[in-house]
Amino acid sequence: MLDGVGASISGVDTAMSDMHPDQTIALQASGTASVQPVPRHQPIIPGSHDDGTLVEDPGLRAPLVLGERSFNDVTNTVCGYAEAPMPKIWLTAFTITSSIAAIATGMILYLIITGVGVWGLNNQVDWAWDITNFVFWIGIGHAGTLISAILCLLKQNWRTAVNRAAEAMTIFAVICAGIFPGIHVGRVWFAWFLAPVPNSNGIWPNFRSPLLWDVFAVSTYATVSLLFWYMGMIPDLATLRDRAAIRLHKGVSRGFKMPTPIGDGLALHFMPKPDQIRVLIYGVMSLGWRFSSRHWHRYEKAYLMLAGISTPLVLSVHSIVSFDFATSVIPGWHTTIFPPYFVAGAVFGGFAMVLWLMIPLRMFLPNFSDLLTLRHLENMAKIILLTGTMVGFAYAMEFFIAWYGANEYEFSVFANNRVNPAKAPYWWAYWTMITCNVAFPQLFWFRRFRQSPLVIWIVASAVTVGMWFERFVIIVTSIHRAFLPGEWHMFFPTYVDILTFVGSCGIFMTLFLLFLKFLPTFALSELKIVMPQSHTDDHH
Amino acid sequence: MMTTAADYFPMLLRKQAPKFVTESGNPVYGIVAEFDETPKVFKAAAQVRDAGYSKWDVHTPFPIHDMEEAMGIKTTKLPLMAGGAALTGLCIAVVLQWGTTDILYPTVVQGKPFEAWQPFVPIMFELAILCTAFMCIFGMLALNGLPRWHHPLFSHERFYRVGNDRFFISIESSDPNFDPVKTKQLLEKAGGTDITLVEDVK
Numbered sequence: 067m068l069d070g071v072g073a074s075i076s077g078v079d080t081a082m083s084d085m086h087p088d089q090t091i092a093l094q095a096s097g098t099a100s101v102q103p104v105p106r107h108q109p110i111i112p113g114s115h116d117d118g119t120l121v122e123d124p125g126l127r128a129p130l131v132l133g134e135r136s137f138n139d140v141t142n143t144v145c146g147y148a149e150a151p152m153p154k155i156w157l158t159a160f161t162i163t164s165s166i167a168a169i170a171t172g173m174i175l176y177l178i179i180t181g182v183g184v185w186g187l188n189n190q191v192d193w194a195w196d197i198t199n200f201v202f203w204i205g206i207g208h209a210g211t212l213i214s215a216i217l218c219l220l221k222q223n224w225r226t227a228v229n230r231a232a233e234a235m236t237i238f239a240v241i242c243a244g245i246f247p248g249i250h251v252g253r254v255w256f257a258w259f260l261a262p263v264p265n266s267n268g269i270w271p272n273f274r275s276p277l278l279w280d281v282f283a284v285s286t287y288a289t290v291s292l293l294f295w296y297m298g299m300i301p302d303l304a305t306l307r308d309r310a311a312i313r314l315h316k317g318v319s320r321g322f323k324m325p326t327p328i329g330d331g332l333a334l335h336f337m338p339k340p341d342q343i344r345v346l347i348y349g350v351m352s353l354g355w356r357f358s359s360r361h362w363h364r365y366e367k368a369y370l371m372l373a374g375i376s377t378p379l380v381l382s383v384h385s386i387v388s389f390d391f392a393t394s395v396i397p398g399w400h401t402t403i404f405p406p407y408f409v410a411g412a413v414f415g416g417f418a419m420v421l422w423l424m425i426p427l428r429m430f431l432p433n434f435s436d437l438l439t440l441r442h443l444e445n446m447a448k449i450i451l452l453t454g455t456m457v458g459f460a461y462a463m464e465f466f467i468a469w470y471g472a473n474e475y476e477f478s479v480f481a482n483n484r485v486n487p488a489k490a491p492y493w494w495a496y497w498t499m500i501t502c503n504v505a506f507p508q509l510f511w512f513r514r515f516r517q518s519p520l521v522i523w524i525v526a527s528a529v530t531v532g533m534w535f536e537r538f539v540i541i542v543t544s545i546h547r548a549f550l551p552g553e554w555h556m557f558f559p560t561y562v563d564i565l566t567f568v569g570s571c572g573i574f575m576t577l578f579l580l581f582l583k584f585l586p587t588f589a590l591s592e593l594k595i596v597m598p599q600s601h602t603d604d605h606h
Numbered sequence: 607m608m609t610t611a612a613d614y615f616p617m618l619l620r621k622q623a624p625k626f627v628t629e630s631g632n633p634v635y636g637i638v639a640e641f642d643e644t645p646k647v648f649k650a651a652a653q654v655r656d657a658g659y660s661k662w663d664v665h666t667p668f669p670i671h672d673m674e675e676a677m678g679i680k681t682t683k684l685p686l687m688a689g690g691a692a693l694t695g696l697c698i699a700v701v702l703q704w705g706t707t708d709i710l711y712p713t714v715v716q717g718k719p720f721e722a723w724q725p726f727v728p729i730m731f732e733l734a735i736l737c738t739a740f741m742c743i744f745g746m747l748a749l750n751g752l753p754r755w756h757h758p759l760f761s762h763e764r765f766y767r768v769g770n771d772r773f774f775i776s777i778e779s780s781d782p783n784f785d786p787v788k789t790k791q792l793l794e795k796a797g798g799t800d801i802t803l804v805e806d807v808k
Contacts (some may be wrong), residue, residue, distance in 0.1 A: 137667060137771035262702060270706040274718045274725040279732075286732040290739040297743050305667075305769030312766045353753035356760070357768045359651075361750040362669035364682045368746035371688050379735050386728055401711060590666040590769075600668060602648040604677075 118440035120517060126501075130223055130596040132436040137278040137594055144588045145306055149344075152325050155430065155475070156583055162577040170569020173562050174249055179375055182252050184562045190555035191546050194538075195563045196250035197390075199570060201537040203243035204284065204387060205408070206530075209403035210236025211291055214298070215376035218369075224445055226592040230302075232420045233295040234585070238577040239419070241286045242570045283386040290379060294372050297365075302586035304352035310344035323532075348532035356518045384412040391540065398544030403467070407460035412501070414453035415533035417446055421526040424577065425519045427587075437588055440517055447516035450529065454507030457536075461504065475549070483543040491556060492543045495535050502532025528597025613751025614750065624806070626779045626786060632805040635758035636662075636778040637789050639798025644670060647773035650796035651676040654775060657792055661781035665765070665774040684749065686743045695737030699730040758806040776804070 082606040131140065177184055187194055210232040217225040228279075248257055258282045262271050269277045281403045283488055313319045322337035323330070385405035392404040402590070420444065468476045487493040506528040509515040516522065547554045581587070612619050624633030641647035644666075651664050655678045664670075664677060674681075707713075708720040718725070747753065759776060760766050768774055775798060777789050786803065793801050 081656050091719050140636075141770045202639050262706065268711055268713050269713065272713070272715050273703045273707050273729060274715065274722075276728075279728040282729045282732040285735045289736060293743050297746075301668075301769065308766040308769045315763060315766075353747065353756060354755065355752065356757055357665040357667060358642075358750075359664040359666060359670070359673045359677055360679060361752070362666070363674050363679050364684055364746045366669050367684050368742040371685060371742045375735050376737050378731075381726070382731060382735075389728075594668040595671075600644055600673060602645055602668070602670060 082096075110163055111291070112523045116440070116517075119439040128439070128441045129557040129598075130226065130439070131593060132439055135436055135597070137597070137599060139545075140588075140593055140597070141305060141309075142589060143437065144302075144310055144586050144590050144593075145185070146433075147431060147582070148306060148584060148586060149309070151320070151323065152583060154325075156579065157325055157327075160576065160579050160583075161511060163572050163579060166569055166572025167576045168569075168572075170245075170573055173566040174245070175568055177249055177562060177566070178254050178436075182250065186558045186560045186563055188555050188557070190548060190553055191542055193250075193541050193545065193556040193558055194557045195567060196246045196536065199567050200243050200246035200250075201387060201532045201541075202595060203246075203570065204302040205384065205412035205415045205533060205537075207236045207239035207243060207291070207416065208384060208409075208412035209420050210234070211287075211380040212375050212413055212416065213420070214294060215373040215380060218373040219377060222445075224442050226589055226596055227442045228420055228424060228446070229592070230295075230298065230589045231424060231581075231587055232416075233291065234581045235420060235423060235578060236291050236416075237288070237295055238574050238581075239416075240284070240291060241577065242574050244284065244288065245570060245573075247284075248323070255292055259292045272324065276386065276393045278592065279386045280390055283383045287379060287383045290372070294376060297369065297372065298589055299586060300352055300355050301324045301357065302357040302590045303348045303367075304357065304588055306586065307345060307348035307352050310341040310348065314341050314345065328465065333484075334546050346553050360555065381409055384408040391544075397473070397475040398483070398540070400476075401464060401467070403460055403464055407457070407464070409455050410460065411503075411533060411536060412458040414450065414457050414530060414578065417449050418526040418529035418533070421446055421450070421522055422530060425523045425526070427582075428519065434587075437593060440519070443519060443522055444516045447510045447522050447525075450525065451507050451510040451516075454503060454529070458504035461500065479544055479547075483547055484539060490543070492539065492546070495539050495543065499539050502528040502537060609753035610749055610751065613764065614748060621704040625784070626780070628803065628805050631804070633670040634804040635780075635804045636776050636784070637786070637793060638762055638774055638776045638802050638804050639796070641773040641775070641798060642771075644773070646797050647775065648673070648676055650775055650793070650798060652767055653796045654792065657783070658796065659777055659781050659783050660784040661778040661784075663776050665681075665759075665768045665776065667769055667771060667773075670744075682733075683748065684742070684745055687745045688738050691737040691741030691745075692734045695734040696730050698737070699726065703729060746806060752799045757805055761807050762802060764800055764802070 119132065135143075185194070185196065210229075213225050213232045214229045217229075246252065251257055259272060260278070271281075310319075319341040321338045321339055322334045324332040324334055326332055385408065388404035388408035391399040392401055394400060401573045424438060425443070428438055455470060465480050471477075482489040484490050484492060485497040487497075490496070507527045509525060515525075542557050546557055626634035628634055639650070641650060647664060647666065648670060651673065654662055655676065664673060666673070670676075673679075703726040704721070704742075711745055712720045759774075764772070765774060775793060775796075777784060777793070782788075
């Protein structure tokens, strides 16, 4: 089908694939051969930036895995990174991010010991960075389930390139989100009041409050996302288990080495071999999966049902988060557009974060660009453009209704608290939001920009910043001025506010780096389904 | 149903004497044949199905499209179970919210009515989803007889390639049609290579 493209593929080194695969694995594991299959020369089409996936002919299907890779190559690419010794660059990054995460831990402890007064909150602005960060992270956590669930139901095969990483990102973002409502309640040791458990006070949580719906929505979302992610990983963990077992059996396992900043690492002979640890941990986590077709049948049914229920779930979660604001009677919050507006914004911010994380990954791990092609990036750029435009429409409609609704307080929040630089002290926050979320994505109308990883990455960074500002604008500019001018207060973050947020980014990145190193970053079995060799007819 | 229970609670069943035993005295689990391409294993599966076997399986690195048909697998009851779980979650939410808000501990909050159903909808929805998700994954695992520590197939070294790029057909010795010679011939004819007798090593 893709003869023209296939013929021009150059530089695919087949030396590795000619060898007997067992021997290849043995060589790779013993360090006598590179762990990865030989990288494909880029670009595939000489003289262009096209890697062969940007075909515009609707009659042609862009290949989802490049470089004429075999199943074994794909397994080696994905598992190879999880099995190789920790690279220096990974250790460096991990040291930095985990130090930042430690700062968050310190700040949270300081907050708990001292009280919420260490934040910049005041009588008027009683929700600020804490809830901004909560909504920011929970919003980022929406892309994973969207990619896994909605794109699965829509039979978008290209999702296989990003779904695992996006689901992982979802869970880590939800973890970061969960921190903030937990610690902002003041007396953290009473946070269990949120749970509906019988207690001697004779008081139950108020089920008529959106704040409690939020507790249920976010905890359900975290649980279901975790289950979905884990279930998808079971077969791939079994692959990692089996590969470690093969190496142990053939006696080609590396010994345990403690990484050191300089040199090759310190060999520790009393420690078990990494492969022994892998067989145990991956073995337990893969639950004895043996790739049976009878199991696959139920597995696929379960996956489809999870996708089916996750779709309304993902839409409900951010709707319910928006109810926290929309059911109140505060001008600027009391708006019926909030649920769809929040959901579109969450998908928007989540996709931006996926791109922001995956584009550098393609650069550092060259073989990943076989699995995560320019076409995948372009597709996601189109979703950014679509959701960005929806968000832009929501901003405009919100403003229009504030005027058309003829409620002077509502209109005043927009005009005097947000938009007008002459009157609104937070005008810069509002206009940062508009620039980042509405203006930047418009670049993607041009094919050249949606096909350039650098431009996509810059836009993704801008959108991430813009989405944080969106929540800041919604929360702080609405409440910093009440009906009496005597109640007007600005919000100034303290260093604890700032470092807690920075630290939460550290927690997120630390968890993501751990995922990159120790778990299968791509959904192996799903990638294999979209490869031509998986077809049951002979002529492929 | 019984086979599922047997998979999951093997300790509850009386052990049957093994039909076939190897020279070393271990019972025979079955015969395993290896395939290297998707179309080959797909065609072979249809042949094994047509030969009338019932206790057999195809092991593949990824779910093969239409394999259910090629193997003659009946559709799973998992969706029905998930539906039951959804209703259970819904009922839990109804009892929890009405029970505490309207009946057991009615507390006046902003004059909101106790018995209005509208505010209870979000949590009804969330709990229904939560229970369905639990049933999807744990029900799937239970029907599959997982998790389990070991399986006789894992004593076959070549089988460890199944997660990478190899396909296997295993026919169990407990199948009424199983015959060490004839079953092997069938798998040979179907194009299997490295056909091996797998022992159930204790």
